[in-house]
Amino acid sequence: MDNFRAVEDSADIAGEEEPAMEAPPEIGVDERRMHVRAYNYWVSLLAGRPYPSIRDVEPHNLDDFGPHSVLLDFTGGSENPAVPFIGRALREECDLTAPVRTIADVPPRSLLSRLTDHYLQIIANRAPIGFEAEFVGQRGVNTLYRGILMPLSSDGDTIDYIYGVINWKEVADQNTANGIAEQAYRAAASGLSADASPIWADGPSAAPLEGFADGPSTEVGDEIDEDQHALDLPLGPDAGLADRLCAARETAEAVKNADARSRSALYRALGYAYDFALAAEAEPEDYAELLADAGLKAQARAPMTPVVKLVFGVAYDKARLTEYAAALSHARREAVATGGFTTFIESFSGGLKAVVQAERQARRPESKPDKSAEARETLRRARPVAFIPGTEGSEEFVLLIARREADGRLAVVAPVEGDKSLVERAIRKSAA
Structure with a gap:
């Protein structure tokens, strides 16, 4: 199944948290890097705007990932957006001989459909979406793919274009893969010395590990036992x-x-x-x-x-x-x-x-001392300077305004009411 996520502005291109989903197969470094380069290109066009301008995107001139890209146009509506551009490599992979003017013209089991089937998620997330998965395409071949969909705008605010980039590789069916793995293991077992592969206890030319008839491989569908000794791969200190x-x-x-x-x-x-x-x-x-x-x-x-x-x-x-x-x-x-x-x-x-x-x-950082509580405790222990008749109210501390008289005495003229932040600052200042 597809694994989709909104892309944050970072080199890792992954959100901090995402719901558990079926993990797709590993895909090669080159495919990942094309994904990253496309995102970095999108970021380079932002220029302080929420989305790059469609006027700045020229897929025809992008030799790197342009041939693997597609442009969707929503200016005529989101029900069936237009497809003004499909890269050469993507067109060839999907065997597109007839014109593709809108999404409705995209073949349903083609690689291109893996991009266009999810364009509404871009509008909902209002951010680039990265994805990776595998599927059996229109030619019946199992294909791993990885791509990204990125929003564009004609007015700087509305998402009315989407630019997508996708890369892929075909993989062998399970029988073929098992055959290749078995041949590779037998070749290694007959042609390599023990020193060549220190990961195994005595090298691949030694006796098979316990639990395997012909070396470290299992048939599809075999269950992994909790105490399966084959998982213990001896490693020396060196x-x-x-x-x-x-x-x-x-x-x-x-x-x-x-x-x-x-x-x-x-x-x-x-x-x-x-x-x-x-x-x-x-x-x-x-x-x-x-x-x-x-x-x-x-x-x-x-x-x-x-x-x-x-x-x-x-x-x-x-x-x-x-x-x-x-x-x-x-x-x-x-x-x-x-x-x-x-x-x-x-x-x-x-x-x-x-x-x-x-x-x-x-x-978790250690909790910082409560400066306000410390200041209040200091003032509770302070010796009173004078007492005056009180006013109505329930607050423990009251900020008073005093006028300095000609003889130097301070004449309290009014309390400061209704400004808790000002009182709080005064408490901290007085206790300092």
């Missing part, structure tokens, strides 16, 4: 950063395949992710290279966020990624050692949720 990331991804993939039913499998995956994070601290240059390859950036305020995105994938459910990052952060806060994450999280009554709550509590 394992490299890439090996640790690979181990974490393997266990994370098992969690996703099991639809997160296995708590022990999830904790095991988080444990590998945590060990990878510790190793990344010791190898910052290699870590930065892994992030760049994945199109991610380090985050000083949330260092574990790119870690869980590397392990579970940027398309994984965002709410879960946020929880996982918080759990890893709390383990780091408590100085949990390499290999100790599973024991650490299982020691919490309530498991993952409890660890996440503990981290959020730890992040």
Whole structure:
């Protein structure tokens, strides 16, 4: 199913929170970067306005993503908007031989329909919408796609145009993919030495791991058992950063395949992710290279966020990624050692949720002292200068206006009523 979200003005192009949705398959770095470049182009045209002007957009002259784009025109109404432009690559992918003048002319099972079917969400959100998913297209081929829809305006306020950019790639069917994976595994098992792949206990040429007949692969539909030993990928103390990331991804993939039913499998995956994070601290240059390859950036305020995105994938459910990052952060806060994450999280009554709550509590800033309460307490203890007849009212402190007489005495002439903020400032000033 499609995964849609409003895009915020940031490099990550993702909202802070979004409802849990079916996580779409991973899509390549190039496809993600086209998505990002299109958004950055939209932002560059804002010039302080709510939306870029349609007069500034020239899809015919955009060699980068122009061939993968489409322009929708709502000036004639939103029921059936016009389609004044379709990029060459998108037109060829959809086999568009007949003219497409309006959305009604778009073939229903084409890639173009993945853009045009959701244009009303732009009008509702009044912000760019990013999306990614897979579907079986009009030629019967399974296709992964990622794109973005961006609002434009002719008057600076009304959304009457939408510019969309989409990229895609075809994927092999499951039987073909299984065949390729099996051939690759057998080739590796027969042609590589044990030292070539330190992620496995004795290298891929050794005996298969327990629980597998012909190596580390499972048939579609097999359930992942909570105590499945195949998820325990032995790593020595000298394992490299890439090996640790690979181990974490393997266990994370098992969690996703099991639809997160296995708590022990999830904790095991988080444990590998945590060990990878510790190793990344010791190898910052290699870590930065892994992030760049994945199109991610380090985050000083949330260092574990790119870690869980590397392990579970940027398309994984965002709410879960946020929880996982918080759990890893709390383990780091408590100085949990390499290999100790599973024991650490299982020691919490309530498991993952409890660890996440503990981290959020730890992040909350200490409450600041109440300056107003302190000032009032100071004035309560102050020695009175004089007493005068009181006036009606229930307020503990009253601001009085006094006139200085010729002999230096102060003559109280009136109270200040009805201005609580002025009285509050006077209290703080008097107690300072």
